[in-house]
Amino acid sequence: MQELFNIFVKSIFIDNMIFAYFLGMCSYLAVSKTVKTSMGLGIAVIFVLFVTVPINYIINKYLLQEGALTWISANLADVDLSFLSFITFIAVIAAFTQLVEMVVEKFSPPLYNSLGIFLPLIAVNCAIMGASLFMQERDYQSVAEATAFGLGSGLGWLLAIVGIAAIREKIRYSNIPAPLRGLGITFIITGLMGIAFMSFLGIKL
């Protein structure tokens, strides 16, 4: 249990998707103009990560890894399908976002209207694919650990995008040098936020 909690906290603060790995920067920059919309996108990202990371974990563990196919037959022990992982992961993610979009549209039209445009964007959000690839690289021990990692990464991403959106709402009233306005200053603020987040590196887990 403690191990799970460690992975969870670590993926939110220390290995933050945005500040430590710059994943999901495209939608982070494009959608962070108001707090409300960025909150919506953040929640959608958490949800998709929470489901796709464990699914990909199971696929990786029982189908793709070297020796993963032994549960079918002992002869398959040295089959290594891990080169297929990119295409499988992206297929799972794309299929899942499509599914979520359809389900949300059917059962909760108000939520669909507020999230609608972001859902298809999620399929190409690097944070989602990145989480699955990190999960594969870091070799988590169980489905629970992979889930904790997915949930934590999503929360960290939400924190980052809501934070920058709140700052951008306020910064509209500041007098920034013209060439820096918009994109430039957002980059620099993100850098500064990243430095603030680095203070969490001191936590030993």
Added chain:
Amino acid sequence: MSELKTKEPLFSAKNLKLIKNPLGKDNPITVQVLGICSALAVTAKLQPAIVMALSVIVVVALSNVIVSLLRNTIPPRIRIIVQLVIVSLMVILVDQVLKAFVYDVSKQLSVFIGLIITNCIVMGRLEAFAMANRPWESFLDGIGNGIGYGLILVIVAFFRELFGSGTLFGHQVIPEKFYEWGYVNNGFFILPPMALILVGIIIWVQRSRNKELQEK
């Protein structure tokens, strides 16, 4: 169509523009804001940055050509997934080649090669250009955008490696003497946030020289 093709030379002024524009006023990173995800994480050293840039050039150019060839047969409703499949095939090829020939660099780049699939540059160019243009133009557009992306990567990596570790391509550049006189490497340049700040500064320089790009 074929008549038009024979009239137009392969490297006409219009086609050259496809390569030149993304280097400056239409740069994928600083102007179109595409593909920042992987751009920053691999720039602590020059060598991985260059390998990454080359991989992206190859992937964008090839998948642009393939999608452009298929553009009239892909049903619009499922085009995203078709594009993703094509791109991931290209990325798998690149990944296998890197693993075979430059294994160390491929280890350093870790997940970021895989992330070319979701790199917004690739999807962005496929959607915006290859779906509506002929293969040769799409190929040039892919090359141009890949180089524009690589250019920023190399600039950022150059400064980060020079000031962060005092080396370029792993060779020491700043003379020993300087260290004896009290020069210290700025470890801050190695850390991730510095990449963001450097890109911010590049945008600043570019936009103060080119007033059209400034936002209100």
